[in-house]
Amino acid sequence: xxxxxxxxxxxxxxxxxxxxxxxxxxxxxxxxxxxxxxxxxxxxxxxxxxxxxxxxxxxxxxxxxxxxxxxxxxxxxxxxxxxxxxxxxxxxxxxxxxxxxxxxxxxxxxxxxxxxxxxxxxxxxxxxxxxxxxxxxxxxxxxxxxxxxxxxxxxxxxxxxxxxxxxxxxxxxxxxxxxx
Numbered sequence: 379x380x381x382x383x384x385x386x387x388x389x390x391x392x393x394x395x396x397x398x399x400x401x402x403x404x405x406x407x408x409x410x411x412x413x414x415x416x417x418x419x420x421x422x423x424x425x426x427x428x429x430x431x432x433x434x435x436x437x438x439x440x441x442x443x444x445x446x447x448x449x450x451x452x453x454x455x456x457x458x459x460x461x462x463x464x465x466x467x468x469x470x471x472x473x474x475x476x477x478x479x480x481x482x483x484x485x486x487x488x489x490x491x492x493x494x495x496x497x498x499x500x501x502x503x504x505x506x507x508x509x510x511x512x513x514x515x516x517x518x519x520x521x522x523x524x525x526x527x528x529x530x531x532x533x534x535x536x537x538x539x540x541x542x543x544x545x546x547x548x549x550x551x552x553x554x555x556x557x558x
Contacts, residue, residue, distance in 0.1 A: 399433040421458040429467040435547035440519040452479035475541040483533035493517040
């Protein structure tokens with residue numbers, strides 16, 4: 379476990395990128411498109427509801443890793459015929475992202491520990507080599523951007539992971555980037 383934690387910390391350290399003005403809506407759509415094939419293989423419908431928003435200065439690699447980690451979990455822990463929804467909007471100067479699924483949900487006793495390294499709510503379900511670092515890394519990326527990551531779950535009906543990031547510096551998209 380110590381070696382794995384050292385590896386996880388080194389991976390977090392690899393994201394010392396400078397914040398850049400980012401088209402967050404495009405980044406989120408790209409993340410969903412990358413995981414659409416996995417969703418199709420698992421017979422899970424991946425939908426998105428992403429508001430148009432200004433450019434936001436942030437560490438785009440961190441955000442992309444966090445969102446893709448949550449999307450992948452939502453797909454992996456869903457059931458055939460289930461759905462995953464990616465939503466994003468700007469409200470009160472903050473970027474709000476949520477990823478909801480129709481999977482089995484997470485029992486309330488596991489919720490306080492779900493972001494701890496190596497913690498798995500159901501270790502018997504872990505047959506594909508996951509070590510319980512994914513949600514720890516997600517939360518670490520979001521907190522490194524002064525954001526918050528949380529989870530709400532209804533066992534038997536699904537879970538919703540939420541990301542809240544301050545949008546301290548925004549800019550309008552250049553006209554060439556606007557959809558025609």
